[in-house]
Amino acid sequence: MSLEIDSVSKSFGGLQILQDVSIAVPAGGLVGLIGPNGAGKSTLFAVVGGFEPADAGHVRFEGRTLDSLSPQARARQGLMRTFQVPRPFSHLTVRENLAVSAPGQKGERLRFAFLAGGMLKREQAAIAEQAGKVMDFLRLAPVADLPAGQLSGGQRKLLELGRMLMCKPRMILLDEPFAGVNPVLYAEIADRIVAINQSGIGFLIVEHNIPALTRMVNELHVLDRGRIIAHGPPDDVLKDARVRTAYIGGAS
């Protein structure tokens, strides 16, 4: 297993949010996570991404225990997360947003600003080329030189995926890829996620829009009141009586 969420529990002020949650995502897997509002999905993402410590349990990635690592350190290991509301650098262009996200640039030092040697020029040329490829792949090339603040909701989601791709992750935690997106673009975004997945990058996706999600993923987990109540192939999971009760009985 590439990403192992192993018996994670978390409570806030005496309120148990996550209880003994275990999810495994294989390398290159495409796994969905659903659950009624307040089920604990966001908290689980916060724990896996390193934004909140778990009270009990472990998160492992490619065999390494991540428990004490910061979000940045996890990102460097190849595990990255997106946010429900994408936050681009809104005054920078799409191209600059991508270029600035490439990790480990030597050109980030002021003394290299003008004394750029061959190595540095090659580094920047490689980043520019990679940004170009990412924009072509995500069909963002037509808006390459627009400030990211002017993009539509769907384009922002794509740009956020692009900023991840610049860092060459191996696993992406995707938080509600369809939220705030014009439904016309659902298919486009799903198509790009599947294409990225086919290049070998694993996904754990939280999404409220169950039909849109189940068309993409090959495995589905259902979280309800902090516990995993069902998991397996999407069709089987959605027929599960407990899942139906959770959704009909739940707030949504």
Added chain:
Amino acid sequence: MNAALFFNLLLNGVIEGLIIGLAALALNLVFAVARFPNTATGDIMTVGAYAGIAVQGLGISSTVLQMLAAVVVCMALCVVLYRLVFRRLQGRSMLAVLLASIGLAFIIRAAVFLIAGPEQRVFQIPLQRAIDIGGVALQPSMLWLAVTAFGCMAVVFAVLFLTPIGRRMRAVADNRALARTSGIDVDRVMVALWLLTGAVCGVAGMVLGINTVVMPENGWNILLPAFAAAVLGGVGSPVGAIVAGLALGIVQELSTPFVGFTYKIALSFVALIVILAIRPRGLFGAAVKVR
């Protein structure tokens, strides 16, 4: 006012405007990226001018070398201020950092008084005959000051918009939290920002010192017009700082025949109030910001 007087005042206004513009540029760079109004900007400029005077005192008469010393000293001073004070105050309220910068401004000025004394100093610029263009007296030194100021601005813009570190500065200005999670080393970006700001302060202090005289209050006196230009141009906008600085300098000089020397600063503030009443975000607010 005849044409020759008009153009002479206009020329003076451009030089004065460039000095205000450079100081406002230093203010806006810091405001955009570090998010506080750095009231020590003027006194850092003063230190730069005195560094130039010190080099002159060593018998080095080259203005270029004096300028270089001013730039290096101001860059070092800015990084020291960042490391010792501003970095520790990151995440505090803007008011706290503002007050700290006011305190630093007083300390720097007092140190200059203590070390250099209160008397005026001058840069010994070799006298050159003014170029007479139909009654308009153009001092070659003025020309050089203008070229230097514009050159400094060009360098700042090249760093901001054409280099990877500039891209990162603009990213930090845009969204510091996101920059951090994107793996940008914010501390390194801040050091680069203060180095750049220091360079601008060094050039601004020298241009101010050469254009007039060098006194411990030089930088402090330019601070208010510089703030006016920063606000007028749009807080955080480097383009706005320069355009507004030029506008204020020219308005101040052109108004002297009508309101007299004493009130020319007041007039530029009248212009500020009028423009802000029409455009509350400043001339370049939101449109061409760093962030």
